[in-house]
Amino acid sequence: MSVYDVWAPTATTVRLHLDGEVLPLTAEPATGWWRAPADLDRGPGHRYGFLLDDGDTPLPDPRSRRQPDGVHGLSETFDPAAFAWTDEAWTGRQLGGAVIYELHLGTFTPEGTLDSAIEKLPHLVELGVDLVELLPVNGVNGRWNWGYDGVDWFTVTDNYGGPEAYQRFVDAAHAAGLGVVQDVVYNHLGPSGNYLPVFGPYLSSKHANTWGDNVNLDDDGAHEVREFILDNTAMWFTDYHVDALRLDAVHALRDDSPMHLLQEMAERTAALSAHQRRPLTLIAESDMNDPRLITPRDGGGSGPDHRQGYGLDGQWSDDFHHALHVALTGETTGWYADFASLDSLAKVLTKGFFHDGTWSSFRETDHGFPIDVEHMPGWRLVVANQNHDQIGNRAIGDRLAASLDDGQLVIAAALTLASPFTPMLFQGEEWAASTPWQFFTSHPEADLGEATAKGRIAEFAKLGWDESTVPDPQDPETYRRSKLDWSEVEQGRHARVLSAYRRLAALRRAEPDLTDPRLPRVSVEHDADARWLVLTRGSLRVAVNFAEQEARVAVPCTEVLFTSDDAVTAGESLLLPPHSVAIVR
Numbered sequence: 392m393s394v395y396d397v398w399a400p401t402a403t404t405v406r407l408h409l410d411g412e413v414l415p416l417t418a419e420p421a422t423g424w425w426r427a428p429a430d431l432d433r434g435p436g437h438r439y440g441f442l443l444d445d446g447d448t449p450l451p452d453p454r455s456r457r458q459p460d461g462v463h464g465l466s467e468t469f470d471p472a473a474f475a476w477t478d479e480a481w482t483g484r485q486l487g488g489a490v491i492y493e494l495h496l497g498t499f500t501p502e503g504t505l506d507s508a509i510e511k512l513p514h515l516v517e518l519g520v521d522l523v524e525l526l527p528v529n530g531v532n533g534r535w536n537w538g539y540d541g542v543d544w545f546t547v548t549d550n551y552g553g554p555e556a557y558q559r560f561v562d563a564a565h566a567a568g569l570g571v572v573q574d575v576v577y578n579h580l581g582p583s584g585n586y587l588p589v590f591g592p593y594l595s596s597k598h599a600n601t602w603g604d605n606v607n608l609d610d611d612g613a614h615e616v617r618e619f620i621l622d623n624t625a626m627w628f629t630d631y632h633v634d635a636l637r638l639d640a641v642h643a644l645r646d647d648s649p650m651h652l653l654q655e656m657a658e659r660t661a662a663l664s665a666h667q668r669r670p671l672t673l674i675a676e677s678d679m680n681d682p683r684l685i686t687p688r689d690g691g692g693s694g695p696d697h698r699q700g701y702g703l704d705g706q707w708s709d710d711f712h713h714a715l716h717v718a719l720t721g722e723t724t725g726w727y728a729d730f731a732s733l734d735s736l737a738k739v740l741t742k743g744f745f746h747d748g749t750w751s752s753f754r755e756t757d758h759g760f761p762i763d764v765e766h767m768p769g770w771r772l773v774v775a776n777q778n779h780d781q782i783g784n785r786a787i788g789d790r791l792a793a794s795l796d797d798g799q800l801v802i803a804a805a806l807t808l809a810s811p812f813t814p815m816l817f818q819g820e821e822w823a824a825s826t827p828w829q830f831f832t833s834h835p836e837a838d839l840g841e842a843t844a845k846g847r848i849a850e851f852a853k854l855g856w857d858e859s860t861v862p863d864p865q866d867p868e869t870y871r872r873s874k875l876d877w878s879e880v881e882q883g884r885h886a887r888v889l890s891a892y893r894r895l896a897a898l899r900r901a902e903p904d905l906t907d908p909r910l911p912r913v914s915v916e917h918d919a920d921a922r923w924l925v926l927t928r929g930s931l932r933v934a935v936n937f938a939e940q941e942a943r944v945a946v947p948c949t950e951v952l953f954t955s956d957d958a959v960t961a962g963e964s965l966l967l968p969p970h971s972v973a974i975v976r
Contacts, residue, residue, distance in 0.1 A: 393429065394432070396424055397452065399441070401590075404443070410433070410439070453619070454545045454622075456545055461532065469555075483570060483669030491816070493526070497535050505560040509564075523570070524573075529548060529576070530543030531550075531584075536831070540583070545626060570635065572674070575636050579600065579603070582839055601643075606644070625663060634672060635704075638656075657673055657701055658688070674706065674773055685701075686767075713735075714735040715736060717731060733917050740806075743767070743769065765911060768908035770908040774813065776791065788827040788829030788873065805955070811928065824879070829862050831873060832865055844863050898952055931974060933973075934965050935971075939970075940969055943966050944964060947963050
């Protein structure tokens with residue numbers, strides 16, 4: 392297929408605008424594709440677009456690899472094979488046993504680029520990270536954005552340095568021993584610069600969602616739309632050498648086809664993984680608490696109807712975050728209400744989900760399905776005590792460090808890194824960063840920017856937050872405030888918390904019990920009133936005191952492996968100071 396071919400089944404004519412020339416394309420009525428001459432290949436760096444029907448403004452390529460002038464400008468050809476990779480010896484990183492680090496390129500460094508992020512990779516290595524996860528990098532309208540307003544799925548935005556800079560980043564990460572996870576968004580498109588519906592039925596009203604019309608997975612023309620997505624999935628693994636994809640909000644991927652898109656994606660990725668001879672991982676974000684996503688395709692299902700699994704490798708468990716957040720902060724508003732008791736954290740640590748068919752007061756319905764803990768390894772669940780959503784979707788984007796003391800922050804770290812699941816850290820969490828992580832946009836359209844700001848305020852007002860405290864997403868200062876301050880890393884509380892994170896990650900690597908994914912070997916004792924909890928991981932005990940007063944816990948030990956407080960006293964029992972944690976053998 393030529394780079395200048397395009398699928399436009401509803402167009403009557405399609406012309407190629409290439410370097411100022413206008414060239415006709417040839418229709419394939421049976422497929423809806425328009426083909427360029429086979430010998431038309433001018434190499435990288437050429438600007439082009441498509442003129443549909445009587446249009447006189449060239450539109451960017453739906454499969455554009457680069458948009459140097461933004462989402463409304465011409466596309467530019469890019470040759471991904473031209474890059475000189477040095478990662479021939481790279482054998483990948485599996486999800487089991489790994490620690491993930493989630494970051495947003497625009498705020499991770501002062502420069503906000505892929506090349507500047509390379510300079511911080513040694514920090515991640517020293518921290519004990521295995522996989523670095525990048526928030527979406529696709530083309531969006533405006534200078535800064537979280538990334539979930541992407542419209543050019545095959546591009547790497549020039550805001551971060553463009554596609555070759557992305558290759559440099561992955562190559563450098565592999566050289567440092569780090570795998571790369573790319574966050575991709577297939578469930579919706581951003582509000583500005585989405586030209587896909589002009590070309591064909593990329594969207595369908597059959598399954599509308601909170602973003603409007605759904606991506607067309609099972610309506611007329613869905614075959615080509617599915618191939619569009621599946622080709623994009625393969626692109627990240629082949630052209631950019633990434634190791635995993637995080638699939639945003641897969642519950643919005645409504646698909647009544649005989650084979651769900653997620654299953655087809657998992658099957659093709661597994662085949663590609665076999666060919667490349669390295670792990671290629673798919674991680675779903677879903678709020679459905681449905682283990683069908685991660686049940687092997689040949690393993691039946693864990694639900695009461697024994698539904699066939701889709702065979703994805705992992706999925707997020709927000710229940711872990713909610714239960715731990717409430718245990719630490721005492722917040723019980725909105726979706727936190729069901730997690731008020733420490734019982735919820737005890738359940739999540741042993742069962743994976745809290746809502747596994749139970750009543751959800753926030754949703755006002757029964758929610759979730761149980762995990763077959765006898766057969767489902769714990770590493771398939773990715774957990775965090777903070778992430779971009781859970782911080783950024785608070786009214787002022789405040790981190791745990793803004794309200795918790797050092798002991799509580801280390802408790803959060805210990806339970807995340809010593810859990811039977813796959814831990815994920817969010818940028819700056821490891822040093823109790825003082826900077827917030829706020830919701831920011833830079834929509835050039837004034838009306839869209841105003842609507843975004845008003846919608847944000849209304850959303851928080853419904854949840855009971857003071858709307859006057861909500862920062863304007865369009866204000867450049869909202870973005871600048873969210874940038875990490877690397878000067879604080881080795882100072883005061885930041886250095887103390889960072890030391891704890893490094894010691895915990897090192898302990899996790901050293902002790903097989905802490906990476907053992909067998910959930911039947913996990914147990915929890917706790918006292919919801921006295922507010923202590925003991926997590927058993929094989930021969931190890933993780934003893935936590937959430938309370939404001941000291942607690943004596945009947946945990947005999949022969950060796951103390953980690954403490955957050957030098958006042959922890961071991962022996963036939965543990966004496967835990969307020970807001971402390973100890974890991975003992």
